[in-house]
Amino acid sequence: MLPLMAASPREAWTAAPAPFVMGTTRPEDTAAGQWVRKIYGEAFRRLGIPVRFEVHPVMRLGVLLSQGELDGETVRGPDYASGLADVIRVDEPVWNAVFALYATHPALTLARLQDLPATRWRGVYARGAVECERTLIPLLAADRLIDVQITEQAVSMVATGRADFLCGFDLVVLSAPPAAPEARATAPLRKLINVGDPVPLYLHVNRKHAELAPRLAATLRQMKAERLIERYWHEALQAFGK
Structure with a gap:
């Protein structure tokens, strides 16, 4: 009798994808932290990809993203990727920061x-x-x-x-x-x-996710057209009495 295999080829093929690890400076118990989690929770849900969040100091985030220890970073300015190896910008701004x-x-x-x-x-x-x-x-x-x-x-x-x-x-x-x-x-x-003009903020991802970036951009564009990102911001502020 043949020994049982740990998983059949079909099971291995249909296994759930690994979570996409997003870095942020904002803890979950803040309005901005809730806001980015709502945005990307919904965006990755639409793409069928699980997502989880890690909180790190701002300077540490770029190092981890460049090294591939993080898959993405929630919001950064338009020139952020120019100073980091193996980091690319998802070309749909999430928000205009003032x-x-x-x-x-x-x-x-x-x-x-x-x-x-x-x-x-x-x-x-x-x-x-x-x-x-x-x-x-x-x-x-x-x-x-x-x-x-x-x-x-x-x-x-x-x-x-x-x-x-x-x-x-x-x-x-x-x-x-x-x-x-x-x-x-x-x-x-x-x-x-x-101080200065409004600055568009973008999702950034490690270069290993280059093929995913256009799909993320299209998803964020659709969510903006539905006014979801703006709604999520107001909901987060209300949740914290702002």
Whole structure:
């Protein structure tokens, strides 16, 4: 009698595909984290591919994606792939991010970014916010500009008076609770001024998924036409009382 095989050729052929591993900086218990999980959960459901998410610091994500330890990264600017080996952009923008300066103190106003050097304000931004770096570093001395690991830290620094304003993009800033409990009862963040033009954000994938990229682009395009991505954003904000 022949020994039993672990799986027949047919079973092996029809085995469920491995999950597509998406990297993000946003934990699931934030509005932006919920938002990206809804977007890509639905996109990959339509493609018949399971997906799971891993949270990593912003600078680590690019390394893991280049090495193929992550299959994709949820949202990055249009030029992100140019600085990374084996990373390609899925050519359908997911969202247009608006970078801006935010503050809580009601007395702070700013008509032009060029007026920042004449103030005594100290700013903070999360590492990887390239538009913030590009705009603020030429305007402010090094002792007036701080970079931190995540946006929640920046929000807490502003809320507790350790910084006067933060720079970040709307999706993350508006959905981020302050990390410090003592900051939660302070005045809400309000926008001072936009920084640069809106920046389209894209899904990026490791080059081994190059054949999948056009299908992902078409799926995201259809979801946008259905206004699903916008709806998911409003649902995520409402879920967190925003």
